[in-house]
Amino acid sequence: MTTNVFPESGIEPDKVLADLEALASDDLRADGRAFAFVYDGGKDVAELSRRAFAASMGGNGLDPTAYPSARRLENDLVAAAASHLRAPDSVSGTVTSGGTESVMLSVKAARDYARKTRPEVTTPRMLVPETAHACFHKAAHYFGVELVVVAIDPKTMRADVEDMSGKLDDNTILLVGSAPSYAHGVVDPIEEIAALARERGIPMHVDACIGGWVLPFKRELGAEFPNFDFSVDGVTSISVDLHKYAFAPKGCSVLLHRDRTLRDAQYYACANWSGYCVVNPTMLGSRSLAAMGAAWAVLRGLGRSGYRERFERMMRGTHALVEGVASIDGLRVLGSPDMGLVAVASESGDVFTLADRLTALGWHVQPTYAVGSSPAHVHFTVEPGNADAVPNLVDDLRVAAQDLPAMQAPPQAVVGMLAAVATGAAAIPVGQIMKELGVEDGKLPVEQANIHRLLNAASPEVREQLLVMFLGELFS
Numbered sequence: 001m002t003t004n005v006f007p008e009s010g011i012e013p014d015k016v017l018a019d020l021e022a023l024a025s026d027d028l029r030a031d032g033r034a035f036a037f038v039y040d041g042g043k044d045v046a047e048l049s050r051r052a053f054a055a056s057m058g059g060n061g062l063d064p065t066a067y068p069s070a071r072r073l074e075n076d077l078v079a080a081a082a083s084h085l086r087a088p089d090s091v092s093g094t095v096t097s098g099g100t101e102s103v104m105l106s107v108k109a110a111r112d113y114a115r116k117t118r119p120e121v122t123t124p125r126m127l128v129p130e131t132a133h134a135c136f137h138k139a140a141h142y143f144g145v146e147l148v149v150v151a152i153d154p155k156t157m158r159a160d161v162e163d164m165s166g167k168l169d170d171n172t173i174l175l176v177g178s179a180p181s182y183a184h185g186v187v188d189p190i191e192e193i194a195a196l197a198r199e200r201g202i203p204m205h206v207d208a209c210i211g212g213w214v215l216p217f218k219r220e221l222g223a224e225f226p227n228f229d230f231s232v233d234g235v236t237s238i239s240v241d242l243h244k245y246a247f248a249p250k251g252c253s254v255l256l257h258r259d260r261t262l263r264d265a266q267y268y269a270c271a272n273w274s275g276y277c278v279v280n281p282t283m284l285g286s287r288s289l290a291a292m293g294a295a296w297a298v299l300r301g302l303g304r305s306g307y308r309e310r311f312e313r314m315m316r317g318t319h320a321l322v323e324g325v326a327s328i329d330g331l332r333v334l335g336s337p338d339m340g341l342v343a344v345a346s347e348s349g350d351v352f353t354l355a356d357r358l359t360a361l362g363w364h365v366q367p368t369y370a371v372g373s374s375p376a377h378v379h380f381t382v383e384p385g386n387a388d389a390v391p392n393l394v395d396d397l398r399v400a401a402q403d404l405p406a407m408q409a410p411p412q413a414v415v416g417m418l419a420a421v422a423t424g425a426a427a428i429p430v431g432q433i434m435k436e437l438g439v440e441d442g443k444l445p446v447e448q449a450n451i452h453r454l455l456n457a458a459s460p461e462v463r464e465q466l467l468v469m470f471l472g473e474l475f476s
């Protein structure tokens, strides 16, 4: 179903806006029951953000000389992130559109820095823990850098530094650690990885996209944990998203470099065409200032005390969830989360049925598939807006976990079709697979365990094909 957004005669603004709001009526919302996607600083924060977004949307970050506010907003946000992450005076940074762009640019910077300083490296490689975000794989794909997967300790879910050390070679241009990883919420051994990087003179990126705004407050609140920021010698760049736990609207992340030489390698310039000269710090050309302005306003509006109070609540919710799960027979938390990202696996039951049952009880959670040392699990993102609901969630988890069936095989008809696809023997019968799985007009069925069991049983490569196929269906 589509709406004609380009009618012959224009439509009244009130009617257009009402229609637009109606379009979003089925969207996930910050109602305290969403344990994925939502980072809710509260209604006042959302309202401030909305107004600041509108106030800043006219500018274009493409040219900070024509829009001096672009320079101010960006320098102010970079300075705030740098001080939060204990950067030295030599630090420099960029505001990007999100975690993926920050991470991709950290890889691009390391690649171009190596091109300049180590021209003998013709097949650059980066060492990336199995648990690091998919955007490192995306960066490898886009920028022609080989991604070498580093094992994790299957108990702690933290990167195995010995494995990383063994994989280091003369073509390695970047080492990576997460603070924390999205899936399990655990911080990698950043000091040990940084020591390796320092020893070999290789850049190291800390992906603190999801945790970089939270963890310094956790320390302020009295928790003791190893350093992960620029206080660690050897860490050369850090990404931190403002559109997650800093409660800015989508489209705002900061990438920091310990010094400018690496940041300069991130930039792209082109004066070799017939239009204006291009110099882009990020992947985009024209850049909206809207999310940057909103982030600037939210940081100032909440202040450190506003964040501290919200993260205290989030940490209480996290502990309640971890302790609650430990008290439920048959369920376990993977690793020991350093913040509100909790992966719950089942000892022997089907976690996808568990997810369906939670959905039926009104919760929004994230079923996640087995990869490497990480088994299939249900992922929960605890944040200030849902933290107070955790006791109710735990009650429902206890009910949902009762008599959980063992993981069943996915539907035979679909498995047969996929086997042919995997061997390249057949074209993908998209419509038939969707029908077998109960997907209609791009809408997932209420019970989705069948779909998740299928994807979980498939190899990552076949999963990727299926995901592309599914997304293509949504936009056809």
Ligand SMILES: Cc1ncc(COP(=O)(O)O)c(C=O)c1O
Pocket: 098, 099, 100, 101, 103, 133, 135, 178, 180, 181, 182, 207, 208, 209, 210, 241
């Ligand atoms: C650790 C980490 N890195 C990178 C990303 C990618 O961020 P984005 O979705 O903003 O592109 C995420 C997203 O959850 C993340 O958790």
